[in-house]
Amino acid sequence: MSDAPATDPSTPAAGAPRETGAERSEQERVRLDKRARILEGGGDPYPVSVPRTTTLAAVRERHAGLGAQAVTDDEVSVTGRVVFQRGRGKLFFAVLQEGDGTRLQVMLAQEARPDRGLPVGVGADALAAWKSDVDLGDHVSVTGRVVTSGTGELSVLAASWALASKALRPLPNLYEGAEMSEEARVRARYVDLVVRDQARQVVRARAAVVGALRSVLGGRGFLEVETPMLQTLHGGASARPFSTRSNAFDMELFLRIAPELFLKRCVVGGLEKVFEINRNFRNEGADSTHSPEFAMLEMYEAYGDYDSMAELTRDLVQASVRAVRETAPDLLLPEADELLAPWSQVSMYGSLSAAAGAVVTPRTPAEELLALAERVGMAVGDDAGDRGHGKLVEHLWEHLVVPTLSGPTFVRDFPVETSPLVRAHRSEPGVVEKWDLYVRGFELATGYSELVDPVVQRDRFVEQARLAAAGDDEAMQLDEDFLAAMETGMPPTGGVGMGVDRLLMALTGLGIRETVLFPLVRPGR
RNA sequence: GCGCUGCUAGCUCAAUUGGCAGAGCAACUGACUCUUAAUCAGUGGGUUCUGGGUUCGAGUCCCAGGCGGCGCACCA
Numbered sequence: 072m073s074d075a076p077a078t079d080p081s082t083p084a085a086g087a088p089r090e091t092g093a094e095r096s097e098q099e100r101v102r103l104d105k106r107a108r109i110l111e112g113g114g115d116p117y118p119v120s121v122p123r124t125t126t127l128a129a130v131r132e133r134h135a136g137l138g139a140q141a142v143t144d145d146e147v148s149v150t151g152r153v154v155f156q157r158g159r160g161k162l163f164f165a166v167l168q169e170g171d172g173t174r175l176q177v178m179l180a181q182e183a184r185p186d187r188g189l190p191v192g193v194g195a196d197a198l199a200a201w202k203s204d205v206d207l208g209d210h211v212s213v214t215g216r217v218v219t220s221g222t223g224e225l226s227v228l229a230a231s232w233a234l235a236s237k238a239l240r241p242l243p244n245l246y247e248g249a250e251m252s253e254e255a256r257v258r259a260r261y262v263d264l265v266v267r268d269q270a271r272q273v274v275r276a277r278a279a280v281v282g283a284l285r286s287v288l289g290g291r292g293f294l295e296v297e298t299p300m301l302q303t304l305h306g307g308a309s310a311r312p313f314s315t316r317s318n319a320f321d322m323e324l325f326l327r328i329a330p331e332l333f334l335k336r337c338v339v340g341g342l343e344k345v346f347e348i349n350r351n352f353r354n355e356g357a358d359s360t361h362s363p364e365f366a367m368l369e370m371y372e373a374y375g376d377y378d379s380m381a382e383l384t385r386d387l388v389q390a391s392v393r394a395v396r397e398t399a400p401d402l403l404l405p406e407a408d409e410l411l412a413p414w415s416q417v418s419m420y421g422s423l424s425a426a427a428g429a430v431v432t433p434r435t436p437a438e439e440l441l442a443l444a445e446r447v448g449m450a451v452g453d454d455a456g457d458r459g460h461g462k463l464v465e466h467l468w469e470h471l472v473v474p475t476l477s478g479p480t481f482v483r484d485f486p487v488e489t490s491p492l493v494r495a496h497r498s499e500p501g502v503v504e505k506w507d508l509y510v511r512g513f514e515l516a517t518g519y520s521e522l523v524d525p526v527v528q529r530d531r532f533v534e535q536a537r538l539a540a541a542g543d544d545e546a547m548q549l550d551e552d553f554l555a556a557m558e559t560g561m562p563p564t565g566g567v568g569m570g571v572d573r574l575l576m577a578l579t580g581l582g583i584r585e586t587v588l589f590p591l592v593r594p595g596r
Numbered sequence: 597g598c599g600c601u602g603c604u605a606g607c608u609c610a611a612u613u614g615g616c617a618g619a620g621c622a623a624c625u626g627a628c629u630c631u632u633a634a635u636c637a638g639u640g641g642g643u644u645c646u647g648g649g650u651u652c653g654a655g656u657c658c659c660a661g662g663c664g665g666c667g668c669a670c671c672a
Contacts, residue, residue, distance in 0.1 A: 098624095102623095155632080220630050220631070243621095243622090251607075310672080592663090
């Protein structure tokens with residue numbers, strides 16, 4: 072499959088078998104012994120295939136509404152993971168669960184009792200084999216007729232059964248009220264997905280949302296492209312990058328913090344409506360709304376502007392609400408309805424002035440903003456980059472205005488210093504045509520009327536370089552090839568970036584680590 | 597990065613003032629042909645995250661480290 076890994080031979084391979092027994096728990100040793108016993112008896116705990124003619128869900132659908140002790144002539148082979156077992160001597164019950172969480176009971180009778188609704192027995196040996204070999208968590212195949220039990224529970228009455236896969240580790244407590252700890256869920260998502268319905272629903276909701284985004288964009292003539300994740304310069308956003316190294320090229324590379332500069336090259340090349348859904352990497356702090364790698368939708372439309380892109384963004388978010396409502400309605404926050412109602416918009420300087428009780432304009436000196444920050448009790452970082460007009464205005468706005476927002480809100484017209492890729496406002500001096508979309512207190516998306524004047528763009532990059540020299544480690548690098556592209560002629564363009572994880576968060580109220588299948592965690596014990 | 601807080605059986609948790617390390621589920625043995633978290637009888641299972649220290653005695657107190665959670669800072 073893959074080339075021989077060039078790993079350090081002194082480090083044991085991850086997941087190396089721990090056969091010594093001493094490191095195994097009692098329960099794991101019991102299961103390993105069962106596996107060995109099955110092999111010794113000529114059985115196969117991991118057969119290449121087992122009988123399977125239908126799914127548990129299909130059986131449930133086909134036989135809904137049967138009365139108690141019904142016997143159908145529908146003979147099926149079903150498979151699933153054993154999640155409950157109820158021994159009853161010569162009549163045995165187990166509950167199987169398949170991938171989507173659907174469960175179905177199976178019954179094993181030692182001997183047939185047609186008079187009691189049990190037309191088939193599996194025999195003493197097969198029943199004893201189940202009891203000695205099958206543990207909670209094992210995958211099994213059961214072949215037999217669809218029946219209902221004396222209490223009306225839809226079941227498959229086994230004529231035969233086969234082990235499909237032996238689980239060597241026990242599942243966690245499956246009973247109600249005994250949830251896995253958050254750490255255990257994240258570290259062993261494969262178990263979380265078996266045990267917790269919400270974990271399964273989140274995966275489905277996410278797939279549905281991403282599908283809805285692609286569908287809406289595709290329907291409007293947008294082309295999906297993939298641009299580099301490994302970049303020689305990091306650009307398109309203000310953030311610290313992860314860096315890595317190419318052996319073949321013998322040079323430093325950066326994991327992208329944004330695809331923006333490449334998608335704009337696409338627009339220059341005539342791909343007038345493009346988008347990309349992919350991962351960005353930012354070497355910043357992690358919390359319930361930030362992850363070092365996160366999924367982003369970026370889209371650009373030639374001859375669009377930040378107003379047209381705001382409308383497109385709203386349509387995409389609303390399509391996502393409907394997608395979750397269809398696939399995982401239980402996950403959808405009641406508050407998500409507000410996303411379907413009209414959205415509001417405020418101007419950054421106007422709403423900040425109102426909240427601060429003092430007029431703040433693009434010409435307000437940084438010293439005044441620092442004084443205002445102190446007055447409202449907002450901490451200001453010591454880096455040079457944190458004490459300029461632009462960042463002060465943005466931070467003051469987040470501090471004073473964000474808590475007062477209700478419902479989805481576009482905040483418009485940002486300071487120019489912090490937005491080096493955005494064009495100046497068409498009529499308001501000192502601000503740029505940029506909005507951020509806030510939903511439920513966090514930034515969900517950002518949209519621009521893109522800067523397309525290569526001379527102004529070069530000036531902005533030079534200013535960023537100056538900030539970097541002054542100690543702002545998030546300032547952008549000067550990208551000559553990107554400027555060359557812009558000098559080739561870029562049409563007026565609107566652009567948007569929207570966090571896909573955050574979109575899920577906005578719809579479900581979950582933290583970012585719950586919307587991602589395998590969030591980064593430190594290696595545990 | 598800073599502050600607070602947690603880590604005990606496979607899972608979820610308890611353990612009084614520093615004094616025999618426990619429960620439920622899971623596991624093991626046995627009984628049971630209609631159970632729904634089956635029930636009944638019995639049994640086993642612990643490096644109390646790691647390493648030091650104090651003490652007659654440490655899950656508990658102190659120090660250092662590891663890994664979480666929460667808050668703050670930064671970022672989206």
